[in-house]
Amino acid sequence: MSATSDSRRTVRRVVQVVLGLGLAVALLWWGLPFFAQTTWGEVGDVLAGISPWKAVLYTGFIVAGLYCYTFVMTGAMPGLSHPRALILNVCGSSVSNLLPGGGAVGLAATYYIARSWGFTVTSVTTMAVVTGVWNVLARAALPVIAIIGLSWGAADLPPSMREAAWAAIVTGAVVLALFVIAVVTDAGARSVGRGLDRLVRLVRRGHTDAAERGLTGLRAQVAETVRTGWLSMTLGMVGFFGLYYVLFLLCMSATGVELPFGQLFAAYAIGRLLTAVGVTPGGLGVTEAGTVAALVAWGADSAASMAGVVIFSIFTHLLEVPLGAIGWVAWSVMPRASREEIAQAAAGS
Template sequence: MADVVQEAPDPLQPPKPKFGKQQIIASILTLIVLVIVFVVVLPQFGDYSAAWEAIQNMTAWQLGLIAAATVGLIILYVFPYSAAMPGLRFKDGFYTRQTSFMISNVIPGGGAWGLAVQYGMLSSYGYGPAPTTAVIGITSVWNTLVTLSLPLLAIIGLTITGQTGAEDVAITVVAAILVVLMVGGLALILRSEALARRIGGWGNAVVRWGAGIIHKEVSFDAAEALVDFRVSIIDVVADRWILITAANVGQQLAQFSILYLAVVALQGGFDGPITLAEAFAAFALGRLATFIPIPPGGLGTTDAIITSMLAGFGMSQDDALAATLVWRAFTYFPQVIIGVITLLLWRHDSAKKALSS
């Protein structure tokens, strides 16, 4: 498949933030959730001072390995974009991904803003509407599919190691159903325009039914939206779905590696109470909290799930809390800081181009 053809920059720019009523409510809710999680919930699993003492006892080599894994994660974070957009320059993808990460994971309800910023940045770099829409759509869908698949893979791992229970089987069934429905639905949408339109028609019926209950009129047409979505991604997905899947799985595993290295360091080695399968199960279920829009990026909610599961699997409560805090510190703050820098650099470059044109 030919590389993406550079087109004239699209005039669309990211919308200027409007701190209205919804944003104020989202910010208040985020603050409440964060206070509850970090002040009330997490201290139930471990003591912050004891956790900090455990972190301070980590060796320079252990922290160095975690830092190296973090660098790997930051680099790999561009790969889902590169896989879905042939010809994408690394710098363009890096700036766009890091900036959108910062916005989506810092601003309450910032997911929609993050999408708009991605479109605006790629357009400013000269990529046309078609490849820009395709890469954003593909990356969003594949990230959702992989995240939903993680619990299923985790239960399989626990089953192989003989560590499953009745509740794990229930989680497996639910996860398997969700994954099959999403993969099957995507396959049908890509198979033909008629099927995409039919599935969209079913979606319209559900939307109208829901709108009728709350006495609202809805103008959104799911059928046309699905057809447009299919047209925008079908060529790239047909040629590169294996590469796209591998890139998204690799990104998730890179993030997990940071948690596992922290767990191994804090429990004193690989023969500690937490196995690889158990650590992955805690990570996989914690990742599901990222679908909750408040707080952004699963901040706090993901941490509570991971900490509780590590403690439930037998890790010291203080060490479980310490491992989660290390994981959060290395996967969140570096990319947020880099995202602020890439946003400023992009704005500087855009202003420079505007002055020279």
């Protein structure tokens, strides 16, 4: 029976991967030109004008942005150094970006690598929970900032952008409220955990109390992590998204997209929100189509918009795969730390 269940899960996973990758290819090859109202031939003409030195510059921004994100991870896991956080990030992201819904596989890779350095399961789980919440809150904040920028710039505000902002506000408020309830008291952690377990039971048959047990057991550690690391995590997130926005501006400028900063930030915010769509690897295809549609709707040139978004996607999504390969090589040659060394580092941080 167990072998049959494992076989079914494997088949289901393979089908999910094939369908997700197929959808990503379809959205990129046919969807992007449709939403941009252009052709790949016209986009190729624009891309041909991008010089190699710009590719080096864009790569530098990506590495700098990823380094900023190490402050989020080190703030959420005391004892983790910035080089190791960078390796942990690129290795997990490379796996996540290869598979639809690959976050679970990426998280498993994160556990495997962190455990090899001597970190406990509890510390890795705490880091995953806290950074996950910070990511959701940051992505929820982006469209709100975009709304403020568009209103301040007296730019036209599409109904879809207003709806996205309200959805983000509600989502962020709910996540923040549940997070606060879960870390303030044990009773709150149990209540939130029971609610999550009920949601799981709606999707999967059988009884489970994993969320309740996990949140109750981690409550004190999560609360302490937030208390000591919130500033580092927040500044790291600001630096990460800020540098990626500068890269987005450079990509748009390189392809000739001319729009006010407020509208460009709104398009960027839409794209970052859509990265959470798990039907394709990292939201690939969905993110680009949504961003291009917003740029074209605001009057940007179709071919230039699509070319800029393609360049941005290459560096923010596809580049993480070779960077992840480098990270795996670096991890393989990096000496493992003992539990005593990790404990000393955590005590001194």
